[in-house]
Amino acid sequence: MTIHSTHPFADADPDPxxxxxxxxxxxxxxxxxxxGGSEGAGGAEQxxxxxxxxxxxxxxxxxxLALLDPDSDLLDVLRDTGRAVVQLLTWPDRQLAEAFAGTAPAPGGPFRQAPFTPTAHGPRLTSAATYAFVRLVSEREVGWSVEVTVALEDVVVGEADGDALLHRRGRFLRG
Incomplete structure (x- = not known):
């Protein structure tokens, strides 16, 4: 985890x-x-x-279409399995978002910060009302990221999404 002394989207950033x-x-x-189980448990890889x-x-x-960190464990596992779960987070999930982004402490690992349900596509955040099971179609390097294209195999749209968690200028917003 890296903590910076300056805001990553400060107006003083010279990169327009x-x-x-x-x-x-x-x-x-x-x-x-x-x-498998939580990361590090029983050799399970998630x-x-x-x-x-x-x-x-x-x-x-x-x-x-999504831009992923080329050094992320998620990209490695997605390539290995060809499947993933994409879940929309809500305002109460902001600490979980920070844990999975690697910007906040996550004692025991980020998967121990909330309940997850195992699925054939990967762990699903139990509290997520809206989520999709996806299959990797293609990938390519774009800038400093890897653009992945994943097919939507099954989508669940919850009735009670709550306040959507949004991100703008380095801050979480309630949507």
Missing amino acids: ARRFRGRVGGAVTLWTAGS AGLTVTSLMVALGPEPVV
């Missing part, structure tokens, strides 16, 4: 592209993949990552 990205904002999602750089493309086979 980074400042523009920070103002775009979006919904906060948690991507999880792998199987990984998760907080992701805000994504979009849904509709068509005969709807897909999600």
